[in-house]
Amino acid sequence: MSKIIAINAGSSSLKFTLYAMPEKDVLANGIIERIGLNDSVFTIKHGEGEKFQVTEDIANHEIAVQKLLDQLLALNIISSYDEITGVGHRVVAGGEIFKDSALVDDLVLEQIEELGELAPLHNPANATGIRAFKKLLPEITSVAVFDTSFHTTMPKVNYLYSIPMEYYEKYAARKYGAHGTSHKYVAERAAEMLGRPIEELKIVTCHIGNGGSITAVQGGKSIDTSMGFTPLAGITMGTRSGDIDASLIAYLMGKLGITDINEFVEILNKKSGLLGLSGVSSDMRDVETAAENGNEDAQIALDIFHNRIIKYIGQYVAIMNGVDAIVFTAGVGENSAPTRKIIIDGISWFGCEIDEEKNNVRGVERIISTDDSKVKVLLIPTDEELMIARDVVRFSEKH
Ligand SMILES: Nc1ncnc2c1ncn2[C@@H]1O[C@H](COP(=O)(O)OP(=O)(O)O)[C@@H](O)[C@H]1O
Ligand SMILES: CC(=O)OP(=O)(O)O
Numbered sequence: 001m002s003k004i005i006a007i008n009a010g011s012s013s014l015k016f017t018l019y020a021m022p023e024k025d026v027l028a029n030g031i032i033e034r035i036g037l038n039d040s041v042f043t044i045k046h047g048e049g050e051k052f053q054v055t056e057d058i059a060n061h062e063i064a065v066q067k068l069l070d071q072l073l074a075l076n077i078i079s080s081y082d083e084i085t086g087v088g089h090r091v092v093a094g095g096e097i098f099k100d101s102a103l104v105d106d107l108v109l110e111q112i113e114e115l116g117e118l119a120p121l122h123n124p125a126n127a128t129g130i131r132a133f134k135k136l137l138p139e140i141t142s143v144a145v146f147d148t149s150f151h152t153t154m155p156k157v158n159y160l161y162s163i164p165m166e167y168y169e170k171y172a173a174r175k176y177g178a179h180g181t182s183h184k185y186v187a188e189r190a191a192e193m194l195g196r197p198i199e200e201l202k203i204v205t206c207h208i209g210n211g212g213s214i215t216a217v218q219g220g221k222s223i224d225t226s227m228g229f230t231p232l233a234g235i236t237m238g239t240r241s242g243d244i245d246a247s248l249i250a251y252l253m254g255k256l257g258i259t260d261i262n263e264f265v266e267i268l269n270k271k272s273g274l275l276g277l278s279g280v281s282s283d284m285r286d287v288e289t290a291a292e293n294g295n296e297d298a299q300i301a302l303d304i305f306h307n308r309i310i311k312y313i314g315q316y317v318a319i320m321n322g323v324d325a326i327v328f329t330a331g332v333g334e335n336s337a338p339t340r341k342i343i344i345d346g347i348s349w350f351g352c353e354i355d356e357e358k359n360n361v362r363g364v365e366r367i368i369s370t371d372d373s374k375v376k377v378l379l380i381p382t383d384e385e386l387m388i389a390r391d392v393v394r395f396s397e398k399h
């Protein structure tokens with residue numbers, strides 16, 4: 001039986017899902033966390049709720065891939081490496097080059113590495129994951145699936161910044177967005193769930209995880225999204241600031257005696273957002289708990305978090321001149337009922353109303369607005385891995 005594997009390599013983690021083909025049944029999925037740190041945690045879920053977990057030091061992504069393949073063998077999930085005929089990798093930045101997924105060859109891999117400036121937290125790790133697989137399974141179909149591809153339909157009016165035009169022309173300085181694979185998946189599911197052709201729908205998709213972005217999907221196409229040149233822009237995130245006034249950077253660098261701009265960008269990427277505001281954690285669960293226990297900084301962090309999402313939804317309703325559906329997905333969007341309720345309550349003027357009972361769930365696909373709600377609100381668990389697997393199949397057939 002042939003199998004394909006979808007890989008989402010983060011800077012410190014490697015998530016995977018293994019599928020049996022052609023049915024695309026999930027055989028196993030899991031994550032290796034804390035790569036490069038002590039006590040990496042390696043978890044595989046498989047079979048009927050079986051779970052393998054071990055804590056050991058895993059120094060880098062190549063070792064992580066080796067351990068993953070060996071453990072799939074040891075658990076009898078595969079009987080030899082050869083069973084894996086294709087691999088798909090999530091890559092965050094594809095720039096203006098990749099309007100679609102691509103078969104990975106040396107040139108493509110080089111381009112992914114060169115695009116590292118557009119996703120400094122993600123592309124280098126994605127490339128490392130690709131190299132690790134190439135080394136261990138050189139012959140299989142290898143496909144890169146880009147977060148930015150879905151957003152390549154954005155019109156100039158939304159992707160250009162109001163800076164000298166030659167910076168776009170010479171240096172491709174523009175908005176690229178991210179999480180496109182997820183926005184596309186949930187927008188298509190929303191149309192199916194509503195039983196309407198996507199071509200006639202205006203949808204705002206809210207991918208709210210550790211990183212988060214909001215997208216305006218009109219007629220099935222992304223027309224605007226909250227992330228920018230890199231995944232730093234847009235809404236408040238776990239550790240990322242989202243949008244700020246660029247002049248503040250110059251001002252604060254002076255105050256803090258920081259001379260290297262990269263050092264400041266790192267603060268905006270890794271020490272800001274929920275973490276920076278609350279001083280508690282980047283993890284929504286911790287911030288919600290701290291706020292419940294009376295921590296005022298945690299409460300204002302949550303208030304800002306909700307406020308920025310509401311503002312982006314408002315912008316997108318405005319530029320589409322209407323909205324049929326609002327979709328919540330990713331870690332926070334799928335699991336935090338309070339987040340969804342506060343946001344929808346904040347935009348009730350648009351004609352949407354949450355059904356508290358329907359909203360009181362985690363991670364299930366359903367409509368969570370009242371029957372009377374003019375604008376439908378949907379909870380849709382994302383499945384970036386399934387989208388990646390589909391592209392591996394599409395490219396294997398072409399190959
Ligand atoms: N039950 C929950 N309630 C609130 N937030 C949750 C819950 N479960 C997970 N989350 C949040 O989801 C976020 C992680 O989302 P995820 O989509 O996995 O992130 P990423 O893919 O960017 O690493 C974290 O902030 C986490 O706290
Ligand atoms: C692009 C991005 O922010 O991805 P993630 O949410 O997985 O960090």
Ligand SMILES: [Mg+2]
Binds near residue numbers: 209210330
């Ligand atoms: Mg994610």
